[in-house]
Amino acid sequence: MFILASQLTIGAADLGAAFLFLYGLKRMSSPATAASGIRVAGVGMVAAVLASFLYVFSVDAAARPHLMINIGLAVAALGLGGAGAWFAGRKVAMTAMPQMVAIYNGMGGGAAGAIAAVELFGARTHGVTQLVVTLLGALIGAVSLSGSLIAWAKLDGIIKQPWRVKGQQAINAAVIVATVVVGGVIVAAGLGGERLLLAAPTWIWIFFACALVFGVLMTLPIGGADMPVVISVYNAFTGLAVGLEGFVLQNPALMIAGMVVGAAGLLLTMLMAKAMNRSIANVLFTNFGTPVKSKPGAIQGTERPVEASDAGIAMRYAASVIIVPGYGLAAAHAQQKLYEFVKLLQAAKVSVKFAIHPVAGRMPGQMDVLLAEAGVPYDMIFQLDDINAEFADTDVALIIGANDVVNPAARTDKSSPIYGMPILNADKARQVYVVKRGQGKGYSGIVNALFYDPNCEMVYGDAQAVLVKMIEAVRSLGLAVAA
Amino acid sequence: MDFSIVMTGFVALYVFMLAAFAGWVIIGNVPAILHTPLMSGSNFVHGIVVVGGLFALLNASTPLEQGIGFFAVLLGAGNAAGGYAVTDRMLAMFKVSGAENTHKSHSHGHARRRAHKKS
Numbered sequence: 001m002f003i004l005a006s007q008l009t010i011g012a013a014d015l016g017a018a019f020l021f022l023y024g025l026k027r028m029s030s031p032a033t034a035a036s037g038i039r040v041a042g043v044g045m046v047a048a049v050l051a052s053f054l055y056v057f058s059v060d061a062a063a064r065p066h067l068m069i070n071i072g073l074a075v076a077a078l079g080l081g082g083a084g085a086w087f088a089g090r091k092v093a094m095t096a097m098p099q100m101v102a103i104y105n106g107m108g109g110g111a112a113g114a115i116a117a118v119e120l121f122g123a124r125t126h127g128v129t130q131l132v133v134t135l136l137g138a139l140i141g142a143v144s145l146s147g148s149l150i151a152w153a154k155l156d157g158i159i160k161q162p163w164r165v166k167g168q169q170a171i172n173a174a175v176i177v178a179t180v181v182v183g184g185v186i187v188a189a190g191l192g193g194e195r196l197l198l199a200a201p202t203w204i205w206i207f208f209a210c211a212l213v214f215g216v217l218m219t220l221p222i223g224g225a226d227m228p229v230v231i232s233v234y235n236a237f238t239g240l241a242v243g244l245e246g247f248v249l250q251n252p253a254l255m256i257a258g259m260v261v262g263a264a265g266l267l268l269t270m271l272m273a274k275a276m277n278r279s280i281a282n283v284l285f286t287n288f289g290t291p292v293k294s295k296p297g298a299i300q301g302t303e304r305p306v307e308a309s310d311a312g313i314a315m316r317y318a319a320s321v322i323i324v325p326g327y328g329l330a331a332a333h334a335q336q337k338l339y340e341f342v343k344l345l346q347a348a349k350v351s352v353k354f355a356i357h358p359v360a361g362r363m364p365g366q367m368d369v370l371l372a373e374a375g376v377p378y379d380m381i382f383q384l385d386d387i388n389a390e391f392a393d394t395d396v397a398l399i400i401g402a403n404d405v406v407n408p409a410a411r412t413d414k415s416s417p418i419y420g421m422p423i424l425n426a427d428k429a430r431q432v433y434v435v436k437r438g439q440g441k442g443y444s445g446i447v448n449a450l451f452y453d454p455n456c457e458m459v460y461g462d463a464q465a466v467l468v469k470m471i472e473a474v475r476s477l478g479l480a481v482a483a
Numbered sequence: 484m485d486f487s488i489v490m491t492g493f494v495a496l497y498v499f500m501l502a503a504f505a506g507w508v509i510i511g512n513v514p515a516i517l518h519t520p521l522m523s524g525s526n527f528v529h530g531i532v533v534v535g536g537l538f539a540l541l542n543a544s545t546p547l548e549q550g551i552g553f554f555a556v557l558l559g560a561g562n563a564a565g566g567y568a569v570t571d572r573m574l575a576m577f578k579v580s581g582a583e584n585t586h587k588s589h590s591h592g593h594a595r596r597r598a599h600k601k602s
Binding site: 014017021022024025026028029030031034035037038039041042045048049052053055056059060062063065066067069070071073074076077078079080081082083084085086088089090092094097100101103104105107108110111112114115117118119121122129231232235238239242243245246247249250251252253254255256257258259260261262263264265266267268356358363364365366368369372373378381383 | 489490492495498499502503504505506507509510511512513514515516517518519520521522523524525526527528529530531532533534535536537538539540541542543544545547548549551552553554555556557558559560561562563564565566567568569570571572573574575576577
């Protein structure tokens with residue numbers, strides 16, 4: 001009787017959760033309803049987690065003697081993992097959002113891999129299909145875990161340089177082939193029940209080790225600029241792994257939630273890759289950002305520096321300004337100062353808009369979030385396609401911490417690695433100011449032809465310090481007028 | 484009567500196909516400005532893996548299984564709780580800017596304070 005009621009309750013809670021997830025994600029598709037969307041999905045999650053404790057009424061006979069310990073472990077794990085991640089997520093700075101998303105995503109992949117490990121070590125899978133699906137989910141989950149950890153370390157600045165060696169692709173290929181072969185051995189052992197050189201648990205350990213190593217190797221060579229794609233890919237991976245393990249556990253809520261996220265992640269990944277005019281495979285498997293030897297004399301002219309205060313005053317007397325933010329804005333935590341400056345300009349009747357490139361920053365939409373944090377209304381923020389035509393009719397383009405996404409070489413120079421990538425046409429504005437930490441190239445190592453244009457001037461310095469000077473300059477002007 | 488769910492090959496594939504299609508269509512409509520919250524929101528959704536972790540842990544019968552099951556629940560709970568916390572924070576900021584649009588300068592200070600309290 002208890003078993004029947006508990007199964008019914010779990011089934012209903014999971015069904016409800018799956019519905020609330022879909023409905024919540026649907027609400028997240030508009031800024032007006034988005035905030036309620038995550039709460040709707042949250043209700044589903046709490047219901048599903050609480051209901052899953054009813055599994056105690058129908059555990060395996062072998063687990064019954066351990067039930068009290070297992071319940072204790074479950075409560076402890078929920079409390080520790082949940083509370084730790086909750087407080088970290090509440091406290092983290094908005095600029096650190098990409099690495100937080102990477103780490104939470106890796107945790108999901110790790111959880112899926114661990115579930116697969118329990119099923120494998122306990123030899124609970126029935127038949128070839130289940131065994132293969134378990135292994136596939138384990139592989140994808142483990143790659144997502146170790147890959148996301150490397151992505152986190154890169155985004156957090158712990159790993160500073162992409163790590164590249166000769167023959168890297170061959171090494172990666174060897175590791176993934178080894179993983180698949182070990183997986184094949186596990187399946188064969190499961191089928192025939194015979195030992196192949198080593199005992200089955202040993203093979204399982206080797207399988208997970210190979211998968212984790214592959215995730216590390218795959219992520220290490222990828223440069224910072226490609227992080228939006230990498231984060232989307234691992235998001236899709238974790239979703240897929242969760243969906244596959246859902247099939248193994250015969251839990252449709254996991255299958256639906258996992259697959260929805262997998263499809264969403266794939267879609268985002270494709271959008272990001274398209275915004276860079278590259279295929280997903282190209283981002284993941286080629287070493288982009290290897291410093292390119294620029295042809296001497298290919299670009300004429302010099303970079304011309306200008307004082308921050310002069311640039312600020314020039315913008316104060318312009319009719320229209322478009323601001324192009326990039327990762328440098330996030331790195332300098334300058335979003336609040338930027339909006340302060342923008343409000344001064346607006347008070348002086350200057351029309352100000354923000355232009356966001358799809359891959360600006362380190363994750364899709366990172367710039368939108370930073371500007372939202374600073375309080376910028378979202379009707380001032382425009383995406384590439386909506387604003388690109390306006391640059392030609394704009395007085396000043398102010399570029400803060402962005403580089404490759406405004407490099408006109410993408411339009412003209414066929415030898416450039418970024419040739420063909422859609423860029424923001426900031427160079428078409430009457431005057432361009434570039435706020436940059438110092439001379440030199442972006443991390444992709446590509447010379448930016450824009451910096452040498454006759455209508456471009458460079459404001460060197462940390463974005464925050466530069467904006468403070470601009471604000472002071474415009475303020476002092478305002479006072480002089482009033483007096 | 485038995486309410487346990489048994490899904491074999493093709494039924495599972497149908498579920499996967501429909502779910503993937505639903506995800507594609509729902510996410511396809513999201514404006515670029517919401518891509519980060521969307522990503523962390525979908526990140527939260529796959530935190531449902533914690534339910535699978537709980538199932539595995541409650542059914543564990545050896546110390547090894549208990550250890551790995553504990554790990555699964557720990558990570559899954561972190562995924563769900565962390566994903567919710569950051570998504571909620573980000574979306575609260577977007578809501579604020581929406582309110583600001585309707586009553587321009589007036590509500591700004593108020594809105595900022597609320598955003599701060601949230602975080």
